Amino acid sequence: MAQSGKGKLNYRCPMCFMRDLDIDMFYDKEKKEYYCIRCQYVGSEEDVLKRNEIIRMKYGAMMKRFTMEEIQS
Numbered sequence: 571m572a573q574s575g576k577g578k579l580n581y582r583c584p585m586c587f588m589r590d591l592d593i594d595m596f597y598d599k600e601k602k603e604y605y606c607i608r609c610q611y612v613g614s615e616e617d618v619l620k621r622n623e624i625i626r627m628k629y630g631a632m633m634k635r636f637t638m639e640e641i642q643s
Contacts, residue, residue: 584621585611588628 583606586593595604595611595618605612613621 581615581618582622583609583611584613584618584625585609587622587625 580594581604583591583593583595586606586609591608593606593608595606597604603612603614604618
């Protein structure tokens with residue numbers, strides 16, 4: 571998940587984000603990969619984006635309001 575706002579684009583660590591921790595990742599220009607200093611996750615930009623898309627399923631219905639009839643059926 572990219573950070574909104576001004577400045578350089580930041581990505582959240584997908585492994586930490588799965589555990590509801592909002593940790594920014596760092597970028598290693600030499601290796602062309604992102605890494606997390608909290609959990610030691612390392613991955614390419616493509617891998618980070620793919621894993622963060624999977625995590626979005628967790629929050630997919632966050633803005634939807636459910637009725638009691640929908641929950642009980």
